[in-house]
Amino acid sequence: MTQLDLPDERRKSGVPRWPKATLGADLGASLVVFLVALPLCVGVAVASGVPAELGIVTGIVGGLLVGLLPGSTMQVSGPAAGLTVLVAAAVQQHGLGAVGVIVLGAGVLQIVLGVSRLGSWFRAISPSVVQGMLAGIGLVLILGQIYPVGGLAQPESTFAKLTGIPDLLIAVLTTPTGRSGLALAVLALVITAVWKKVPGKLSLVPGPLVAVVVTSALAALLVLPVQKVQVGSLLETIDPPGAADWGLLTDPAVLGSIVTFTLIASAESLFSAAAVDRMHDGPKTQYNKELVAQGVGNTVCGALGALPMTAVIVRSAANVQAGAKTKLSRVLHGLWLLLFVVLLPGVLSFVPTAVLAALLIQAGWKLLELRQVAALVREHRSEAFVLVLTTTAIVATDLLIGTLTGLAVAIVKTALEVSRLSVKAEHGDEQVRVQLRGNATFLRLPRLLDHLDQLPAGKHIHLDLTTLRHLDRACHQAVEHWAAQRRRSDGTVEVALPSQVR
Template sequence: MTTQLESSPPGAGNAPGILRRNKQNFGFDLGASLVVFLVALPLCVGIAVASGVPAELGIVTGVVGGIVVGCMPGSTMQVSGPAAGLTVLVASTLAEHGLGMLGVIVLGAGVLQIALGLAGIGTWFRAISPSVVQGMLAGIGLVLILGQIYPIGGMQQPSETFAKFARIPELLTSAFTTPAGRSGVVIAVVTLLTMVLWTRIPHKLRLVPGPLVGVGVAAVLTSVTGLPLETIRVGSLTEALNMPTPDAFGAAASLAVIGSMVTFALIASAETLFSAVAVDRMHDGPKTRFNAELVAQGTGNTVCGLLGALPMTAVIVRSTANVNAGARTKLSRVLHGIWLLLFVVLLPGVLSYIPLATLAALLIHAGWKLLGVRQVATLFRQQRSEAFVLVLTAGMIVATDLLVGTLTGLVAAVIKTAWEVSRLSVEVEHDEEHARVRLHGNATFLRLPQLQDRLDRLPPTRSTHVDLTSLRHLDRACHQAVEHWAEQRRKEACAVELALPDGR
């Protein structure tokens, strides 16, 4: 007896299971998208205001980050949008080039990111010293905190770092003597206390994110009491778009503008890919494809540039909220972008109840997290040299700007590593007639003073044997120094024998 089987498409037997799994994933992704939307909304607005651009442009970047970047391959759980870490860079760029050039610079940075991703440079960012990254974040956090204390105190934020420090006494006077200053301090404290206390209630009751609760409480308090505080002004998204003009594209060839494009591209890429490493550790799903993620980020920034919006990165706060809320696929981040778009189109008037002091408090909270005080303290206890690089990077960012500070940190990290790697041990044995010198480790120019000092202090003998065969590396500077020293000793009637490493 023969049994005849019907042919069926591959995977047809698994179709019910796949459909059931997709429905389950959709439920998780829908819930996660709402959580991320509630976290992203006040941050998009706050970062835009702190950067000195209309609030609508921050939401545009959030929408592009959700819908455009969210649909592209690279990362599954990362959520992109305007980042607090770029606030300082955007503000300085606006001061130097003006709002009209922002779109061109962001567009150029996006194109450069795409080129870096296609060239396979994405994975290289993992080679940057963690102390430089931590110093960069700490420096950004310090600048963010230093700038946002002024809106709380009822004053305009100074543009220069020196002025921000110099006007602190004036800020304190304003904060405690003027109606706007006192009201701003009260609202900021209420916002921060609400966020802190919200984290201490049972997790099951925390259906709404703490930042949104803090903003809501502050908005209601301001509205009920009639506090004299400036609030957000949100208009039409289409009217707020800042598309580059032909004149702006014509000015893009200047070295200053190109330098800003490179700075935006490198900082945004580094922040994105460092965030990817952290987010990948939080979930068991597909891990980030670094080069593909860099192309996706570049595409998003290219679109933001064409619209004249803020630059974007993958943001660790929103990404963490996405993972913790139970997201399963990239659908959650796409939906969060759709919710942002629908909210600002249908309910823009709601944002006008939020005082600017509340947004400043949110950014101070974000800056404090970037500062990472506990991690810095731990690093000081465990590795002083790494802590030095961190403090140098952060200090230079505060004193100069983000690019100079980061480059200074990178150079310091390279020098520190080169110094630590080039360890050299010089062993000397001698009597009245003979001497023997053995070198171990790496003889590089960084250790040249140590090597010459030990050789010069060697007492005169009839013969000297210098053994260099155990060296792992002998650079040209040290090789020439040893040869020159040997020639000098031979002129003093000392027989010098050099045993060089293989190949010398």
């Protein structure tokens, strides 16, 4: 038995939690995850309209705190690109102070859901709705981040982002800032694409980090007129919610935001867990404990006024692929983030915002998952319809309304598919035998009554309902009512009911 397999009793008795045999692998993996997380933490914060340091704070909490909690072993938590749309909207509508209140509220709600053992229920959400939700977030993210590439501030609404594209093109083509930003963004995307094919140990260095270093150095050497990341003190940036911010809890819009953050962050974390579990052979995620861990992390992030966190598939996949063996790798990645922001904060001020925008555009493109959408269209058109509708509704309205619309349509679609009903009539000289198969529910009631009303008058009708898998009260009452009416007119009716309703 290895130390990884030791039961809890022996761990409590003094056996090291992280065995020496895996220390080297976890240390190397933690450095890889740190290098992946650093530019993404900063990029997500900038895209959300908050100080860059707050993104790193969330990454630190995700490593040092959530990394120690039970739930998942290989999953890495931090600020996620999928939540930038929500955070940016909250900042614009309620101010930066409200973000802490919303994130803390969402964290507490996640803890309640996890303790109530509702974490597993998130796995029951229709994959089409989740994919449509992520695609909608990806589209909105791309629409927002194309503006920093051109040196412009992104508009607040999706409609304004669409109508502002002509002005963006003019700025990109005619201004030094726009041309320089576009060149750096394209170069960053090319580097990340090419770096995936680099052989040997160099491939362990994350492509996004290489792109940030190369483009930042180029911008500094050529003195390009591009906007850079603004960096301040970590301690000064941390701003817990004040008394006025807590008063926002009486605002229905803020309460709605808390619920939205909870649902989206929880779903993204637990779906990420399902994906990460398929990448390794170690202990699998305990969903309710993982939801509690995410809730604790978001509660602390909210108290610090930082960004919300989720488990992030990019960092988690990098952790597994780098050879991590225990939780130590994700804990150490949080420590490296802390040391970097304390010892080398000025390095971030060399990074062009156009480059971070390019990396987030790439993240948004990955969220679209166009290959999976195309496969879904070919194989399951009804599921593809739910996906496209959810995405369109999110882009046209907002994340909460769009997701709820997709869920409602998915439920109706599933109900219609489950309640399939076959009505077969065999006509004889003096009798018509009608057999019903499937599920007779109120959703199929209009079709059932149409068939019954078309039966010829003056003949004996034998209704065979014994082969139905399910007969609900609405259909049962409608059939009995129709039979009574037919008996009062000019015919005889015999109804054979399923055994469970006789």
